[in-house]
Amino acid sequence: MRGLINWLAERYQIDQLLSFAKKKDVPIHKEFVWYYFGGIALFLFIIQVFTGILLLLYYKPGADTAFESVQFIVTKVKYGWLIRSIHSWSANLMVLAAFIHMFSNLFARTYRKPRELTWISGMFLFFLSMGFGFSGYLLPWNELAFFATKVGTDIAGAVPIIGEYMLVFLRGGQDVTGGTLSRFFGFHVAVLPGIFTLFLAAHLAIIQFQGMSTPLHLEGKIKRKMPFFPNFMLRDLVVWIGVLNVVALLAVFFPWELGVKADAFQAAPAGIKPEWYFMFMFQTLKFLPAEVFFIEGELVGIGGFSLAGILVVLLPFIDRKSSRGIKHPLVTILGVLAVLFIIAMTIVGYTIE
């Protein structure tokens, strides 16, 4: 090992790389636990890449083959049921970890100067994760996913001016067909991973350059720090092993269902559901009447959620007080309301008929 390092060090500037890796410190304080969630999301993403590649060995896109190939994976392929179940569970936990990571940073105001771009790149990673979820949901080509995709793409189609183009672009035509499946497959395994990797690299590189942030209200109160490499990384690894265990337990004891094959000429079944992280938006659309102040209810919903999304992305530039060390209570209040709204609407979505 030492020999190899020496061999490399004679040829490349390894010491620079090591000192760059050792540059980052992790502040030690009572809200230390939140530092783990970004790493957890990263680890779950790595699981997604590995299990995704394994599923690619057998998955066949296409309206006549997709459902059957997933059925083949979960019934015939050795450990196929496990890998597929892990892929689904890990995807959902990744979005959950990203939600927690995002809100913990929001409440801690870590997006303040000089970390605006860390926040923005993180938000893009979050939206890309949702894109992964949305495109991946359709791939087994089952009834629930088919109608969820119809609804989801129809919502995109309701956007003024560019809506119709977006709908046709997403569906690969006017309707959700095998053509849509081909596109979603391409997005899911090629386009999104490519873009995601770029943003992820940027997100991580910025953090490495700038070091770990400190929550606004604890700034100036940090007495001790821990080197990220290797101390915090080893802690991260321990957490990751725990996460892997959780994923494995869930995948084994609550295997992901496949459902019924999609049929374009069947009525939508009762209880169609999107993935849980879209549920709060789906449920809100359900509650909106056909018209709100002469505007189509659907448009009001879409407009509201889009506006909220844009505001959250631009939060570092809206909440300028945080950069001057002032904690604006409005951010906390709106953040808490958003969390409560998401939780309440999700629960309502799963319990009310």
Added chain:
Amino acid sequence: MEGNKTNSRRGFLNVLLGGTLATFFGMVIYPVIRLMEPPKLPEADISSVAVGKITDLKPDQSKLFKFGRQPGLLIRTSEGEFKAFIATCTHLDCTVQYRSDMKIIWCACHNGQYDLNGLNVAGPPPRPLTPLEVHIKDDAIFVSPKA
């Protein structure tokens, strides 16, 4: 004077180079964008679709059928009258169904409700269902677009 000359020469070359690059970029990107737009498949005008026999449906029953690329819904009301609609919910594109227990047309996705004339009566649907014409020849049922 000398400097101005080189500047204008350089400026000219920059414009030329920039213009070439922009044109080149445009030439690359244009087919890419056009490719992403799926070609429109010719759609046969549907004049009439055979949906089965009168005896297939008892009063208060319904069935879904293919109406071109869209699903159609044929209902035989409890009075025995036949009605047909495009079965696509006007809210978010789900496929509706007939609920004999409630005597309404119902969309499972967002609980949209239409009466048996296709009028949106409850829930989020913004418009009525598109009605279709039902013809009965002997005991066969034909459905065609409303004139």
